[in-house]
Amino acid sequence: xxxxxxxxxxxxxxxxxxxxxxxxxxxxxxxxxxxxxxxxxxxxxxxxxxxxxxxxxxxxxxxxxxxxxxxxxxxxxxxxxxxxxxxxxxxxxxxxxxxxxxxxxxxxxxxxxxxxxxxxxxxxxxxxxxxxxxxxxxxxxxxxxxxxxxxxxxxxxxxxxxxxxxxxxxxxxxxxxxxxxxxxxxxxxxxxxxxxxxxxxxxxxxxxxxxxxxxxxxxxxxxxxxxxxxxxxxxxxxxxxxxxxxxxxxxxxxxxxxxxxxxxxxxxxxxxxxxxxxxxxxxxxxxxxxxxxxxxxxxxxxxxxxxxxxxxxxxxxxxxxxxxxxxxxxxxxxxxxxxxxxxxxxxxxxxxxxxxxxxxxxxxxxxxxxxxxxxxxxxxxxxxxxxxxxxxxxxxxxxxxxxxxxxxxxxxxxxxxxxxxxxxxxxxxxxxxxxxxxxxxxxxxxxxxxxxxxxxxxxxxxxxxxxxxxxxxxxxxxxxxxxxxxxxxxxxxxxxxxxxxxxxxxxxxxxxx
Ligand SMILES: NC(=O)c1ccc[n+]([C@@H]2O[C@H](COP(=O)([O-])OP(=O)(O)OC[C@H]3O[C@@H](n4cnc5c(N)ncnc54)[C@H](O)[C@@H]3O)[C@@H](O)[C@H]2O)c1
Numbered sequence: 201x202x203x204x205x206x207x208x209x210x211x212x213x214x215x216x217x218x219x220x221x222x223x224x225x226x227x228x229x230x231x232x233x234x235x236x237x238x239x240x241x242x243x244x245x246x247x248x249x250x251x252x253x254x255x256x257x258x259x260x261x262x263x264x265x266x267x268x269x270x271x272x273x274x275x276x277x278x279x280x281x282x283x284x285x286x287x288x289x290x291x292x293x294x295x296x297x298x299x300x301x302x303x304x305x306x307x308x309x310x311x312x313x314x315x316x317x318x319x320x321x322x323x324x325x326x327x328x329x330x331x332x333x334x335x336x337x338x339x340x341x342x343x344x345x346x347x348x349x350x351x352x353x354x355x356x357x358x359x360x361x362x363x364x365x366x367x368x369x370x371x372x373x374x375x376x377x378x379x380x381x382x383x384x385x386x387x388x389x390x391x392x393x394x395x396x397x398x399x400x401x402x403x404x405x406x407x408x409x410x411x412x413x414x415x416x417x418x419x420x421x422x423x424x425x426x427x428x429x430x431x432x433x434x435x436x437x438x439x440x441x442x443x444x445x446x447x448x449x450x451x452x453x454x455x456x457x458x459x460x461x462x463x464x465x466x467x468x469x470x471x472x473x474x475x476x477x478x479x480x481x482x483x484x485x486x487x488x489x490x491x492x493x494x495x496x497x498x499x500x501x502x503x504x505x506x507x508x509x510x511x512x513x514x515x516x517x518x519x520x521x522x523x524x525x526x527x528x529x530x531x532x533x534x535x536x537x538x539x540x541x542x543x544x545x546x547x548x549x550x551x552x553x554x555x556x557x558x559x560x561x562x563x564x565x566x567x568x569x570x571x572x573x574x575x576x577x578x579x580x581x582x583x584x585x586x587x588x589x590x591x592x593x594x595x596x597x598x599x600x601x602x603x604x605x606x607x608x609x610x611x612x613x614x615x616x617x618x619x620x621x622x623x624x625x626x627x628x629x630x631x632x633x634x635x636x637x638x639x640x641x642x643x644x645x646x647x648x649x650x651x652x653x654x655x656x657x658x659x660x661x662x663x664x665x666x667x668x669x670x671x672x673x674x675x676x677x678x679x680x681x682x683x684x685x686x687x688x689x690x691x692x693x694x695x696x697x698x699x700x701x702x703x704x705x706x707x708x709x710x711x712x713x
Contacts, residue, residue, distance in 0.1 A: 201383040203227060203314070207276035209301040211238050211269065213249055213521070214318060214352050215282035217359050220254075220261035225388045229261070230276065231269045234300070242269045250520040250547060253360045273304040278314040278384050281305070281330075282352070285319045286458060291465040293322050295329055302333035309337040314346040314380045316370075320405050320459065321349070322466040326398040327373060342374040348381035349398040351405030356457075356519045367392040371401025409463040410478055415449045416460070417481035420488055423451035423621030427495075433621030434603040451621045453575050453601040454488035454526025456515025461485065461524045489529040492575070492620065496534065496599050499618045500571055504538035507594065509569035511562070511584075512576025513545035513553065520547035527575035528553045530601075534573075542569065546578055563592055570595035577602040586613035 204227065208219035211233040219231040233239050241248045245262060247255050261267035273279070283297035298319055305315060315334060317326055326349040331341040341347040350370045354362040368389050372378030378395040385393060396404075419437065426433035437448045455461045464482055468475045497503050515525035522528055522545070535541040535555030543552045544565035552558035559565035562581075566572065566589050574581060582604040590596070590613045598610055600619045607617045 201314075201380050203277040203384050203387070205229075205276040206278050206280065206384075207232060207273050207305075207308070208280045208282060209233075209273060209305070210281065210283035210297075210319075211235075211242060212282065212284070213251065213356065213359065214354070215280070216242075216247070216249070217251065217254060217257065217354075217363055218280060218282060218318070218352075220257045220267060221360070221363055221388050223261035223266035224257065224264055227266065227387060229267050230274050231267060232271065232273050232304075233269065234271065236271065239269050239271055251359050252357060257360060273301075273308050275308040275310065276313070278316070279305050279308070280316050280318055282318045284458070285321055285462075287462050287465050292469050293466050295321065295325065298325065298329065299333060302330050303336075306334050306337045309334060309339055309345055311339060311344050312346075314348070314377070314384060316348045316350050316381055316384065318350055318352050320351060320409075320463055320466070321402055322470050323402050323406070324399050324470075325349075325402060326371070331373060342372075342377055346372065346377040346380035347398070348372040348377045349401045350381055350385065351401060351408075353405070353408065356516075356521060364388055365391050367394060369394045369396060369401050369404050371396045371398040371404075373398050406463050406467050409460045410467060410481075412449070413455060413460050413464050413485060414477065414481040416452070416455055417484040419449045419451040420484055420491075422448065424491065426621050427623040430623040430626035432619075432623075434619070450603065452488065452526075453492045453530055453620065455485040456523070456525040456527070457521065458523045461515075485526075489526045489533060492526075492530050492573075492599070492601055493533045493537070495618060495620065496571065496573055497537070499597055499599060499616070503534060506539045506570045507568055508534055508539045508541050509559075509565040509572045509593070510534065510541055510543045510553075510556065511565065511572065511574045511581045512578050513543055513551055514547060514576050514578070517577045517582075518547070518579055520545075522548060522551055530573070530575055531556045545576075546580060563588070567592045569593045571597035571599065573599045573601065574605060575601045577604045586610045586615060590614060 206219070206222050206227045206229045208215050208222070208229060209232045211219065211231045215231065219229045223229040231242070238248050242258070245259060247258055281298065281301045283301045285298060286294050288294050298317065298321065309315070315330070317330055326347065331347055334345070334347065335341060339345050348370050350368060353366050368385055368391055370378050370381035370385065370393060372381060372395070378397070382393045382395060422437065423433045426436060433451060437450070440446050440448055464478045468479050468482070500506050510527070510531045513522055513525055513527045513531065515521055515523065515527070531541050531543050531553035532555055535553065541553070541556035542559045542565045543556045544559045544562055545551050546562070549560055550558055562584065572589055572593065582602070586609050596615045598605065598615045598617045600617065603619055603621060605617065607619065610617045
């Protein structure tokens with residue numbers, strides 16, 4: 201089946217790259233958005249969101265003459281719906297944008313057209329919500345027009361490449377619809393195209409993100425346990441991940457973004473009695489900002505009147521997206537407890553949390569701060585030289601919510617370093633006793649006292665979606681205890697960031713958005 205014209209509804213993180221990619225591959229595309237500002241920005245040849253390579257792609261699409269933008273759907277051979285599907289305050293799916301988009305498509309539908317829903321949606325949305333609205337056209341889904349669901353799995357930061365290369369699942373309301381979907385995406389897709397039914401395709405997307413959410417929740421519980429038992433969770437995870445069939449994700453200040461922190465609720469809403477584990481995982485991850493605030497409060501002996509530099513607000517590293525970001529929640533809570541909070545989000549300088557102020561530079565955020573709180577391992581923040589912070593900060597307290605700062609370097613610069621998931625030293629045999637004279641000094645991270653210096657398995661800086669925290673992390677090789685590469689006792693430990701500072705950010709397979 202051949203498609204010449206396409207109407208894409210929703211010019212956001214998904215719709216804009218998708219429309220532009222189709223346009224640069226020869227389809228005549230109209231990109232539709234109900235937000236007039238978005239339409240105006242695009243018409244001026246600009247873009248309203250940040251994504252590597254997107255500006256060039258969009259300009260190429262406009263330059264080819266194949267892309268236009270409009271405020272209303274227009275007749276076309278195929279329609280792709282990529283509008284938001286957030287959750288309401290009570291955690292139910294808000295399908296109002298999907299419904300509204302479908303209502304504008306229905307009057308444009310002609311026999312033989314294809315409609316594809318890309319928005320992440322609760323099970324049976326395509327069949328039970330979308331089809332009936334589109335059938336107001338008088339045409340029947342599956343027989344008069346083709347209808348399919350195709351989940352988007354791109355990773356923000358790598359959307360343009362993944363859009364083309366990822367395997368794509370296309371679920372039709374019948375076989376012919378799935379095949380029509382395959383023919384459309386074959387225009388540019390280099391990854392495998394896998395056909396199924398619409399509800400399975402919806403479930404696939406929700407299962408992928410729920411799987412990650414549940415696994416991040418268990419990592420966060422491990423971090424809490426590690427703090428309780430005087431263990432370094434980052435080291436413990438690195439060691440556990442040496443098991444050939446174990447891949448624990450990374451703990452962090454919570455799960456954000458509008459996918460992983462949202463999509464599991466679609467399953468909970470659809471079948472509350474079957475989703476106890478999924479709901480509990482959501483709760484665990486939602487509690488993380490409060491856990492971070494508690495650690496900071498205890499490190500500072502109270503928050504009232506303290507000046508805090510909160511670094512990073514996005515929901516994960518190296519993006520500008522703050523939606524559902526746990527870092528925002530941490531900053532808001534710190535401010536609500538009386539701290540003077542200066543936030544610094546390098547990818548969205550003007551953004552800040554309720555009650556906080558936005559710093560226009562890193563130094564402006566750090567200037568006069570009692571403590572530095574790292575919540576997102578953005579490039580440039582994770583590598584911040586401690587001497588730079590020491591030069592302008594008033595206090596010498598650091599809280600690392602991502603487990604990425606090189607603790608030794610910060611300690612050597614005079615800082616007390618607190619790390620999420622790293623407990624303080626516990627007494628041997630459960631009885632409180634002072635360390636013998638001359639014993640190694642207990643570090644802020646509580647590791648030196650137990651001579652764990654040979655194990656340094658910090659995983660590469662992660663990226664996983666969803667979180668300013670989640671990343672699945674392939675475990676790097678660990679130095680052997682006492683082996684040739686192990687540091688002698690008492691020698692400074694290897695950088696906590698180990699290899700990744702030099703190797704750059706490694707996206708792990710399976711990280712997603
Ligand atoms: N961003 C991601 O990384 C990602 C990844 C996978 C799946 N998704 C899913 O894709 C969908 C879209 O996400 P996004 O990140 O592109 O959202 P977005 O908020 O960036 O963009 C959506 C756009 O749709 C527009 N819109 C809203 N209602 C409309 C309507 N009735 N008609 C036309 N335009 C309308 C909005 O103005 C907005 O510009 C969501 O369901 C999301 O869960 C997103």
